[in-house]
Amino acid sequence: MKRLDRRAFAAGLAAAGGAALLGSGRSAWANEGGALTLYNGQHAETTAAIVEAFTQQTGVQVAIRRGNSAQLANQIIEEGQASPADVFYSEESAPIAALAARGLLAPAQPDTIAQVHSQFAAKDGSWVGVSARCRVVAYNVDMIEPEALPGSVMDFANPEWRGRVGFVPTSGEFQAQALAIVKLKGREAALDWLKGLKANGRVYNGNVAAVQAVQRGEIPTALVNNYYWFRVADEVGADRMKCQLQYLGHKDPGALVTLSGAGILKSSKRQELAQRLLAFMVSVPGQQALVGAVAEYPVRPDVKSPYPLKPLDELDPPDVSPEDIADSDLARDLRREAGLA
Structure with missing residues (x-):
């Protein structure tokens, strides 16, 4: 298997796939409420690919705080309404489900949930799967x-x-x-x-x-x-x-089959930008950036992994x-x- 230049792959897809969505709104998005803070329990390389593509498309900067998913979820619980986190990206579903159970997550927008199969999102819409x-x-x-x-x-x-x-x-x-x-x-x-x-x-x-x-x-x-x-x-x-x-x-x-998922903190002061990041993570360019970085399954059926994965339906x-x-x-x-x- 030829090794992929994953950063180049993600950047190229963002430039090609994201240009149509960029339009004239780039500077407005970039100036709306400052940088987002993402608490990241997912693999660093995977998240970097998505965030770089998002920033290239929108101009919005994302500050990433890395750690173990369960530890970050516990940190958010302890921080409560004072948490600086806008979005939580968990490697596993259990930590993000724990936040949802405590009512700490804001509902994802219906248009975002609609991008993925129902099995790849929380039943109450509090978070969405990004990969499987x-x-x-x-x-x-x-x-x-x-x-x-x-x-x-x-x-x-x-x-x-x-x-x-x-x-x-x-x-x-x-x-x-x-x-x-x-x-x-x-x-x-x-x-x-x-x-x-x-x-x-x-x-x-x-x-x-x-x-x-x-x-x-x-x-x-x-x-x-x-x-x-x-x-x-x-x-x-x-x-x-x-x-x-x-x-x-x-x-x-x-x-x-398990999910890596992301959700928005109710306490976030940047709700609109956070919703945009969440929507991007399950969009075509976001999913393309993801599959170029890791051999996980995309949650969109119209995005294909470059890796020879056994089909999900098998x-x-x-x-x-x-x-x-x-x-x-x-x-x-x-x-x-x-x-x-």
């Missing part, structure tokens, strides 16, 4: 045949997988997967699964590290998000990847909504009970 990703099994083709892989992510907790599966318990998406198991199979099943992985699996400190471990033959399999494979392949070269991906499908919790994920996997307190409790805190 799915859970997968990474496996080393020299260490295991794909036919020997389990048909369900639940099976990886069994003793026969002792020392043969890696996982990242600190990953928000791993925690969302545990909550999906709660929704589909019950709390005890989710706790048993976590305890089984604790007893039999190997902990990694990040999804990239887990994919790299599979790639170099340190471990046969790992439970990760799909787009991290492309990060490693971008460096190694797709034709040299011993690590490949299994998509479980058949509504198994191992096929969970993933057959479980019937789990963002609200079903938003209970970060339950996720924390389950990890602690399983000894993974």
Whole structure:
């Protein structure tokens, strides 16, 4: 796979795709209320691509404060009405859903919500998905045949997988997967699964590290998000990847599709500009900038990723909504009970 010059890609798309929307309103937008403050829990490179395209199109400057999504959400809760944040961009859906549950988010404009499929936005319109990703099994083709892989992510907790599966318990998406198991199979099943992985699996400190471990033959399999494979392949070269991906499908919790989302703080003094940024994030030029920076799924069907992603309509994920996997307190409790805190 040829490595993409992602910044050039995003800038070029913004110049080409955004010119029609720019018009005479650029200077007016730029001078309306000063710079926006974005609390960003998403990957820095992804957010930079979107923000650079937005600023190039509108002239509006965006100050980015980076951190862990859950930590930033807690910070916003503590700051309350005094929060300087205008927009919150979360890598996972749980932290932004937590803000929505506390009534801290302003409704997104209907025209913004209408840009994406209903499954990619909060039911109450308080936030909107910006990209999607799915859970997968990474496996080393020299260490295991794909036919020997389990048909369900639940099976990886069994003793026969002792020392043969890696996982990242600190990953928000791993925690969302545990909550999906709660929704589909019950709390005890989710706790048993976590305890089984604790007893039999190997902990990694990040999804990239887990994919790299599979790639170099340190471990046969790992439970990760799909787009991290492309990060490693971008460096190694797709034709040299011993690590490949299994998509479980058949509504198994191992096929969970999750969202990165963004929402506007009710306390923001720049509501109109914040709405413009949110609308841009799901617009064609915004989504084009995003897919040039990361191998996640766009939330617009009319924007295509340059990466060879398995089509969304072929993933057959479980019937789990963002609200079903938003209970970060339950996720924390389950990890602690399983000894993974």
